[in-house]
Amino acid sequence: MDIVIATLSSPVILFFILGLAAAFARSDLTIPEAVAKGLSIYLMIAIGMKGGVAVSKSGFTPDLAAAAAAGVALSFALPYLAFGLLTRFGRIDRVNAGAVAAHYGSVSVVTFVTAVEILDRQGLGPAGYMVAVLALMETPAIISGLLLARRGERGDGDRAGGLWHEVLLNASVVLLIGSFVIGFAAGAEGFAATAPLFDGLFRGLLCLFLLDMGLVAGRRLIETRALTARAAALAILIPLVNGAIGTLTGSAIGLDTGSAAALGILAASASYIAVPAAMRLALPKADPGLSLAMSLGVTFPFNIIAGIPLFTMLAQRIG
Amino acid sequence: MDIVIATLSSPVILFFILGLAAAFARSDLTIPEAVAKGLSIYLMIAIGMKGGVAVSKSGFTPDLAAAAAAGVALSFALPYLAFGLLTRFGRIDRVNAGAVAAHYGSVSVVTFVTAVEILDRQGLGPAGYMVAVLALMETPAIISGLLLARRGERGDGDRAGGLWHEVLLNASVVLLIGSFVIGFAAGAEGFAATAPLFDGLFRGLLCLFLLDMGLVAGRRLIETRALTARAAALAILIPLVNGAIGTLTGSAIGLDTGSAAALGILAASASYIAVPAAMRLALPKADPGLSLAMSLGVTFPFNIIAGIPLFTMLAQRIG
């Protein structure tokens, strides 16, 4: 239960709840877009560098390879499960179900970062290489989602070029991998001079970013017209299922408790950056309002408040 | 006199003067809007959290209750005095006088923050609960101002809903109260992890923000067409009167020197965020150019440069 208390009393989570509450109360509080985007760039660089520095210390271990392979496999496989639930239980058409499924196979950087923050305070800090796993899990789900959405249709060869480009070189992949490599090259010594920014301010800036995420998630939930009750239920059910699968996989391949929990949280989390952009290009007829209401409006708050402690406890039980 | 030297040699004040000078010299220097808004959000969160942490240590004391009651009473009462001066000496019509009076009953967050900064360096740091007083003083003046402006007119029942909402849930009230509560809940221990951001950077970021305030205040003064000589004189006279009343009230209810000075500075300061927005909604016929030229163009610089040392000295004399 410590993890529940730790989660709910962390300033990081309290700021998220403040944002949600302000949005529900229809306060006019907003974080300027440019600042929010700047914070999200900061978080990706900081976590990328820290991961790279950690791997420069630990070296490339078999664990790392196993976790990477598991992450990629999960990102490819999970959309198939989600697609089934979305079309059958959710009564969502094929194109939209494919688009939503891709979101759930992919990952949310901020959910991961928040989980690491909370795990760290519990002495369960996941391995540094989990950042690389995070980056690797961003895109395979997009392929699965497209295959599902286009099943039985001929491909749209002409447009594929732009899509692959978008998928492999989208901003968050470039930032995470780029700063991971820089952190790896610079090592602990090179990192030291930048640590006041990338380490010292990390927790405080995460508070600000989660305040914004609370506002954005809350407003999305209020203003959506696309979210049905069944879709909302799935936006909680899918992360529960995916998170359990991810945590069990992590344990099965022998990851430490913190890393297994982190893999579970990655599996449970849903993308709201890389995938929506890719889907807008690849499936312009899918309604972005539906997938964002689910991933950002429901799943993100669920994971931040309930998912993180849940999968941590699961990892502790089976670990 | 120490306080005068401390004020004028503080980098915080020097950056404000740099901003004013650049505006008067018509330099093209500008701080991007998004950055300025981000800084102002930062300042409110930082000061809110620090106040909450302080109260979590000291507990709810009778002093706190007395200061809160005095603050609310001042915010309600001061507009009546200002309204008299504005209509009689200032020759300003009822609607505009009511709008301006509301600005002077309410408070300026940055003036308060700058005062705390300077008082701290003098060993006169005001009590942590003064942040709560600041938040409480933001809105009562709006009611008084509206009553004054609409005296003898029937209310505009239809629109009142939106207004109350704006008044009670405006961004600065939500941020100040929200982060006060989070600071209170987190306590010194929970705050520690965010201290490099909310404490370490505070003074430096205040320099940047005051540079922007200098630019904005200076430009407003240059470009205004609404400011008459009488209005400009009142923009110095009203804060002098209000500040003296506030400081004396603080002393009378038994606050320590620093807190009494802070109450004086709150009374002397004029809103340029919450109130202008509320007045635009409630009294759309009032000229926002007049109240902003007075509060932002004249009163704000006056308080930063002269008001803070003045009311501090007054509190020291009578303390």
Place this chain on the structure above:
Amino acid sequence: MDIVIATLSSPVILFFILGLAAAFARSDLTIPEAVAKGLSIYLMIAIGMKGGVAVSKSGFTPDLAAAAAAGVALSFALPYLAFGLLTRFGRIDRVNAGAVAAHYGSVSVVTFVTAVEILDRQGLGPAGYMVAVLALMETPAIISGLLLARRGERGDGDRAGGLWHEVLLNASVVLLIGSFVIGFAAGAEGFAATAPLFDGLFRGLLCLFLLDMGLVAGRRLIETRALTARAAALAILIPLVNGAIGTLTGSAIGLDTGSAAALGILAASASYIAVPAAMRLALPKADPGLSLAMSLGVTFPFNIIAGIPLFTMLAQRIG
């Protein structure tokens, strides 16, 4: 050779290369404009204050006066040399050659800041007054460039007013000089309270800014239609010549190795902020695409990656 390794393994430079690579790969990564502008304001204030603090310790020395005089002289003189190369070898018309020449006589703040960063790590930190030299070198080249572009034409007296104003009060001059003076007035003691921001975060924020500079420089290079092969060659040749002249001058007037290298780098660097804006006003018929492709697309990356180590080694040889 240490300096080459130090340059290429510094996270600051690695982030620049990441930005360049992302731009060349046509990734959609972008830093929001407001954040980039905020960072550039931060850098100028931080370096200005640090320079002022340093001079407040060392006092005004003959070295300072010599360096200042040399800087102004170089800024006036170097455009004449560049103009010759541009018109003869580059086959560029008089107006465009004058505009480009002004860029090369003036300086790039970020090139200077990056150089200081790298020199510092080598124990070769230049003197604090070099910041003042930087500020002084920004504008004289504009005069030379205009004289060259308008040679044989009658002046455009009417418009000169706006131009002089722009030149002497442009944002970067105001920020550099203003914060230099504030740093000088505040001294080490006054600076201490702002040091967590202006000193502690410096290196980390410089990484972020150079990431953006890499993106901007790379995109400019890709998207330009104005850059001929000859112009590109000159964008490397001119900084080589100017940098050698600057370093030799620095040595000749007796500056220490680090300061001589810094003067060389200032001479080699080309403006992409103050001068383009001034040229747009003074020579609206000059193509801003050409001068920015040269200064930002070619010369800036060249100096960051090759120029800094090169002129440092030169200063060490002759020092």
Place this chain on the structure above:
Amino acid sequence: MVTTVTRKRVEILIDSALAPRLIHAAADAGIEGYTLIPVQSGAGRGGRWRDDAVSGASAKSIFLTIASEEKAARLVDALAPNLDAHGMLLTLSDVEVVRGERF
């Protein structure tokens, strides 16, 4: 070319603080669709202004809507008395749209 129909393009420069009220007024006139465009600075009889971000009170936006002539007229009639007091600037023009039934 696909067939197009003529609709009214209504462009209203307004204080951002008053935008929610304008959105209400438009809805009352039957106009649900609109787009808000940011504005940098300007000048008029009240002197120059620019959005200083410090006091959001001076920010302005452009409210842009495409509507049928009838709805546009209803909106303009509702706003006309307050245009000046509220510092709004309203212009109307004709535009062609594809599938006009949605406006």
Place this chain on the structure above:
Amino acid sequence: MVTTVTRKRVEILIDSALAPRLIHAAADAGIEGYTLIPVQSGAGRGGRWRDDAVSGASAKSIFLTIASEEKAARLVDALAPNLDAHGMLLTLSDVEVVRGERF
């Protein structure tokens, strides 16, 4: 007054994510010149939206181009079938320009 000629002003509100595709479509119709204008928020049949910066997917922009009647018609014809599915809003109007040969 200098002589002016009439050209088409085509204004298309589009999801920023789809803008590169629209730029391609315009180039296919012979239109190389365009300007993108940022947009703050809006509402339509799909409810309200605002750019939250967190998920760039909801940002929109206005694509503005001045083109000859012929090129504009070609672009409109190419886009018409997808206007609704892609959530675009397209308007056309006449404007006068100086030296129209470049459009």
Place this chain on the structure above:
Amino acid sequence: MVTTVTRKRVEILIDSALAPRLIHAAADAGIEGYTLIPVQSGAGRGGRWRDDAVSGASAKSIFLTIASEEKAARLVDALAPNLDAHGMLLTLSDVEVVRGERF
């Protein structure tokens, strides 16, 4: 519907650095009121541009003014010779306004 009159809507895309000069030119033509709208990016004969914030020199804005036909013509005449050299894009169209005497 309230009565409206026809005025000219003048829209000029211009380098932000040159905007102060355009504001002067407009004032010389008797036009005091205008609004500046930010612009994101674009393309033309000079290739693509976007505002990189690093070198403000590539930022552009839209200068929008509503003016009487006469004042608009005076402004267009004054600008016409330099439109190309200064990289400006100018369009004119008719709009209806309420209370046109202020323009």
